[in-house]
Amino acid sequence: MNIQEVLLHKVKEAVHTIYGQELPSVEFQPTRKDFEGDVTIVVFPMLRVIKGNPVQIGEQIGAFLKEHVDEVSDFNVIKGFLNIVLDDNFYLSFFNSIKSESNFGFLKESTDAIMVEYSSPNTNKPLHLGHIRNNLLGYSVAEILKASGRKVYKTQIINDRGIHICKSMVAWQKFGNGETPSSTGLKGDKLVGNYYVAFDKIYKEQIAQRIASGIDFKDAEKEAPILLEAKKMLLKWEAGDAETVALWKTMNGWVYKGFEVTYKNLGVDFDTLYYESDTYLLGKNVVAEGLEKGVFFKKEDGSVWIDLTEDGLDEKIVLRSDGTAVYMTQDIGTAIQRVKDHPDVNGMVYTVGNEQDYHFKVLFLILKKLGFSWSDKLYHLSYGMVDLPSGKMKSREGTVVDADDLMADMTQTAATISEELGKLEEYTDEEKGALYQMIGLGALKYYILKVDPKKRILFDPEESVDFQGNTGPFIQYTYARIQSILRKADSMGIDISESTASVELHIKEKELIKQIQLFPDTIQLAAENYSPALIANYTYDLVKEFNSFYQQVSILGEANEEKRILRVQLSKKVADVIQDAFRLLGIEVPERM
RNA sequence: GGUGGCAUAGCUCAGCUGGAUAGAGCACCUGCCUUCUAAGCAGGCGGUCCUAGGUUCGAAUCCUAGUGCCAUCACCA
Numbered sequence: 233m234n235i236q237e238v239l240l241h242k243v244k245e246a247v248h249t250i251y252g253q254e255l256p257s258v259e260f261q262p263t264r265k266d267f268e269g270d271v272t273i274v275v276f277p278m279l280r281v282i283k284g285n286p287v288q289i290g291e292q293i294g295a296f297l298k299e300h301v302d303e304v305s306d307f308n309v310i311k312g313f314l315n316i317v318l319d320d321n322f323y324l325s326f327f328n329s330i331k332s333e334s335n336f337g338f339l340k341e342s343t344d345a346i347m348v349e350y351s352s353p354n355t356n357k358p359l360h361l362g363h364i365r366n367n368l369l370g371y372s373v374a375e376i377l378k379a380s381g382r383k384v385y386k387t388q389i390i391n392d393r394g395i396h397i398c399k400s401m402v403a404w405q406k407f408g409n410g411e412t413p414s415s416t417g418l419k420g421d422k423l424v425g426n427y428y429v430a431f432d433k434i435y436k437e438q439i440a441q442r443i444a445s446g447i448d449f450k451d452a453e454k455e456a457p458i459l460l461e462a463k464k465m466l467l468k469w470e471a472g473d474a475e476t477v478a479l480w481k482t483m484n485g486w487v488y489k490g491f492e493v494t495y496k497n498l499g500v501d502f503d504t505l506y507y508e509s510d511t512y513l514l515g516k517n518v519v520a521e522g523l524e525k526g527v528f529f530k531k532e533d534g535s536v537w538i539d540l541t542e543d544g545l546d547e548k549i550v551l552r553s554d555g556t557a558v559y560m561t562q563d564i565g566t567a568i569q570r571v572k573d574h575p576d577v578n579g580m581v582y583t584v585g586n587e588q589d590y591h592f593k594v595l596f597l598i599l600k601k602l603g604f605s606w607s608d609k610l611y612h613l614s615y616g617m618v619d620l621p622s623g624k625m626k627s628r629e630g631t632v633v634d635a636d637d638l639m640a641d642m643t644q645t646a647a648t649i650s651e652e653l654g655k656l657e658e659y660t661d662e663e664k665g666a667l668y669q670m671i672g673l674g675a676l677k678y679y680i681l682k683v684d685p686k687k688r689i690l691f692d693p694e695e696s697v698d699f700q701g702n703t704g705p706f707i708q709y710t711y712a713r714i715q716s717i718l719r720k721a722d723s724m725g726i727d728i729s730e731s732t733a734s735v736e737l738h739i740k741e742k743e744l745i746k747q748i749q750l751f752p753d754t755i756q757l758a759a760e761n762y763s764p765a766l767i768a769n770y771t772y773d774l775v776k777e778f779n780s781f782y783q784q785v786s787i788l789g790e791a792n793e794e795k796r797i798l799r800v801q802l803s804k805k806v807a808d809v810i811q812d813a814f815r816l817l818g819i820e821v822p823e824r825m
Numbered sequence: 826g827g828u829g830g831c832a833u834a835g836c837u838c839a840g841c842u843g844g845a846u847a848g849a850g851c852a853c854c855u856g857c858c859u860u861c862u863a864a865g866c867a868g869g870c871g872g873u874c875c876u877a878g879g880u881u882c883g884a885a886u887c888c889u890a891g892u893g894c895c896a897u898c899a900c901c902a
Contacts, residue, residue: 311845395902653864757841772850773849
């Protein structure tokens with residue numbers, strides 16, 4: 233039974249004893265820093281049951297608690313707020329009970345499985361800043377769900393086919409002169425991306441020419457020669473034309489090699505992969521079945537739709553009149569396939585930008601109407617766009633912040649700052665390089681993950697990401713500082729395996745223990761809300777608290793042995809929590825920096 | 826036009842089920858390195874919580890209307 237439950241029970245008892253009334257509930261909140269106390273009980277809501285002066289009621293309940301609850305050492309009442317001071321021993325015994333627990337706050341993996349989809353790029357261009365947010369979010373949410381006790385499958389659906397893929401293929405065929413990643417020294421995804429841009433350039437020129445020669449804009453667009461070529465290629469691909477398929481495989485292979493490097497640097501991974509080329513035909517049978525059941529209806533031209541007007545949405549197409557699949561068809565099929573492949577999954581999370589809110593609303597509703605019981609366990613992890621000061625990023629117009637470039641820039645900035653500070657003399661160049669990357673990526677990841685997922689992010693490439701204040705490097709730095717203390721403590725022969733029985737706690741020690749105590753609930757809250765931002769903000773608060781402690785009290789210089797040991801133990805626990813919390817964000821922590 | 830999201834300090838963001846004087850970081854100003862790493866600590870400056878109503882003992886938080894920005898409403902993805 234935790235302390236709040238004890239207090240809840242006792243407050244009710246107090247009200248019963250003193251006023252002879254039954255209290256339906258008690259409102260708790262952490263005591264604000266400006267007042268003395270640890271837990272605050274709000275008296276106002278009690279006035280419905282007990283008539284009287286809130287201050288007086290607070291005093292009487294406070295006195296009762298102090299007398300009847302061991303952990304309550306004191307109290308004070310300010311206006312209608314009863315502030316309870318908890319005994320040092322309460323905090324000490326809590327700390328002693330968890331101090332050697334590894335993975336404190338993490339629940340053991342259960343059989344309750346969930347699938348998290350993220351990344352899901354097109355294979356015609358390199359990954360950019362938008363993908364970075366997606367990847368970091370998806371990866372982190374997956375890790376948080378694991379920590380909250382779920383079994384997690386990370387997955388993605390790779391959009392490896394379709395007209396947009398054919399565009400870069402056509403451009404390469406026409407202007408590529410047989411270029412390959414090894415002949416050019418370019419990363420595969422970059423090379424292919426160049427041809428995607430090249431396609432668009434020619435396409436625009438052709439449209440302009442055609443308009444100049446008097447063709448209507450719509451037709452000029454629809455029937456530009458190079459677009460027709462791409463369309464022709466798509467038909468050939470769907471027909472399984474050997475040459476087209478071979479080219480497709482080759483170019484996608486280049487892209488995958490490139491993506492692999494980016495993913496590795498970003499530190500994300502996947503358990504299972506789905507390819508659109510395998511799944512795009514799935515769902516057609518389901519649509520046929522749904523048509524029989526009357527979930528869908530067919531229009532005169534043969535196209536199949538679902539009517540969602542009663543649910544406040546519109547009519548939505550699920551199959552074209554020529555019988556080909558649209559995205560929705562594929563997504564229906566893929567969802568069903570995933571449940572077949574992983575019979576234990578009890579829910580799926582789709583990490584996709586908020587521009588597709590409507591799509592997922594419809595998808596989930598369709599699956600529900602088709603009668604799949606798991607449809608209400610689907611969640612669209614919808615996140616805001618990453619915009620530049622100039623507006624939206626557009627691949628075709630070259631206004632994107634490239635993922636690889638950005639990571640390299642961040643690493644470079646970390647290197648510059650580190651070298652100015654010059655604390656790493658004994659490191660080899662290799663060790664330094666690894667550390668710079670760790671810090672640079674820590675800055676980037678934290679910067680993106682600390683923001684509530686649903687809010688849009690404005691990213692200014694001119695203004696570099698901060699390394700001070702509420703940032704990844706600040707937290708990494710605190711971790712490194714603690715490691716330094718622990719190394720020193722070890723060399724001094726301080727044994728931290730024993731428990732400290734009973735010492736008076738410094739206010740800062742107490743605050744630290746309180747903050748540590750919040751970690752398990754924070755993980756659960758972050759899991760419930762699919763929000764790494766909650767982990768980030770928690771960690772920041774913990775670290776701020778530690779730095780204040782570090783500044784105010786001497787750890788290794790403390791004369792009293794028990795206190796010295798406790799302080800080292802506390803420092804170690806804070807470091808462990810930082811490391812575990814950052815692991816949930818996909819950020820590494822350094823031994824020194 | 827219909828639907829959905831967002832709006833808090835100059836900038837970037839917190840603010841849990843409604844609770845005390847709305848909090849951080851950056852920027853700007855002032856102190857603190859002969860003591861465990863100054864990527865730090867302590868302090869100062871800075872607010873019409875978009876606007877107007879409403880519910881409540883109490884509203885940044887809930888409800889209604891409006892304003893602004895973004896997204897979406899295609900046999901696109």
